Amino acid sequence: xxNFFSSTPSSPEQRAATETTPATMKSLEEEPREEKRGxxxxxxxxxxxxxxxxxxLRVQQQLSIDNIGLVAAGTTFFIILSLVPALGALVSxxxxxxxxxxxxxxxxxxxxxxxxxxxxxxxxELTRLISRPDQTLGVSFxxxxxxxxxxxxxxxxxxxxxxxxxxxxxxxxxxxVVKGLTLLFTISVLIFGLVLLNxxxxxxxxxxxxxxxxxxxxxAGLTLPVLLIAGSVFGISALYRWGPSRRPAKxxxxxxxAVGAALGMVAVAAGFAYYLSRFGNYxxxxxxxxxxxxxxxxxxxxxxxxxxxxxxxxEIEHQTSVDSTVGPxxxxxxxxxxxxxTVGDRQSLGLISTYQKIKNxxxxxxxVTVQGN
Numbered sequence: 001x002x003n004f005f006s007s008t009p010s011s012p013e014q015r016a017a018t019e020t021t022p023a024t025m026k027s028l029e030e031e032p033r034e035e036k037r038g039x040x041x042x043x044x045x046x047x048x049x050x051x052x053x054x055x056x057l058r059v060q061q062q063l064s065i066d067n068i069g070l071v072a073a074g075t076t077f078f079i080i081l082s083l084v085p086a087l088g089a090l091v092s093x094x095x096x097x098x099x100x101x102x103x104x105x106x107x108x109x110x111x112x113x114x115x116x117x118x119x120x121x122x123x124x125e126l127t128r129l130i131s132r133p134d135q136t137l138g139v140s141f142x143x144x145x146x147x148x149x150x151x152x153x154x155x156x157x158x159x160x161x162x163x164x165x166x167x168x169x170x171x172x173x174x175x176x177v178v179k180g181l182t183l184l185f186t187i188s189v190l191i192f193g194l195v196l197l198n199x200x201x202x203x204x205x206x207x208x209x210x211x212x213x214x215x216x217x218x219x220a221g222l223t224l225p226v227l228l229i230a231g232s233v234f235g236i237s238a239l240y241r242w243g244p245s246r247r248p249a250k251x252x253x254x255x256x257x258a259v260g261a262a263l264g265m266v267a268v269a270a271g272f273a274y275y276l277s278r279f280g281n282y283x284x285x286x287x288x289x290x291x292x293x294x295x296x297x298x299x300x301x302x303x304x305x306x307x308x309x310x311x312x313x314x315e316i317e318h319q320t321s322v323d324s325t326v327g328p329x330x331x332x333x334x335x336x337x338x339x340x341x342t343v344g345d346r347q348s349l350g351l352i353s354t355y356q357k358i359k360n361x362x363x364x365x366x367x368v369t370v371q372g373n
Contacts, residue, residue, distance in 0.1 A: 057347035082155035117294025163243030166310035261309030318344035
């Protein structure tokens, strides 16, 4: 009769499952070390310092592997091509609400956030577009507005492709799906621009309607930067979530890079404006193209910051083995997102890596016993 209470495995399969092999021992040794790197983290705050070292070093590698500087430059080119059509669509939509002639004056409120050369070009283009003959709301107006939005869509499409690079994805969505998403993003950006431009008029009316005129007098100087940063965080978060061709990540894995990118864009604008006012003079080098070069550099640096945030988010997701995508938890390999289906490599600084290798060799070395005569 078989001994059902025996603790010794009776079949070869059971013996193989319980047998401790060198590979099994290595796996058991690795588990605590992996946990110290945040492999089981369900939120960003659960990743320990050693895991953040992995993330930062992988981001540094990916910036070079993905040629983010070149990708940002290519994206900047398409954003420049989209700029004038976007301004044309903005003027047309603004004209539906109020006198488009007031648009240039509203733009001056953004002088602190847009470098001088870029502001000069934007103001000149707005003046040219505003001086065009008025169009009544009809078929020709709608067609011209649609064409302007369609042309402005190139910049958003380029950003979507850049997101695929940052998240290591290949575009697999239907053309109509991608075009619909990018057009929706383009229209949303234009609407947000209208809200910002009209905030000087609409916010006082809103506070007055709520009976909080005194509060508005206190916070009037903060409304524009708060709106600008909040809108940027929301827009960049949406770009990180729906831009790459993958199952969307949960918001908690998107917000770190989005907040960092939004604040980084503000810092870039302020820093670049300070640099131009103190040291840089593109006009002396490029002549009449100086303002254009200044505009391109500002857009390039801002685009680079957005891509840097995407790379950071991707590697934060890559650090954990927990499912970071929306919906019910799925095993790795079924999440339809490269950084969620795999786990990023462990990284270490050179000195730490050398010390760890020596320590591992010493721990595996057999003790030497000296026998006496």
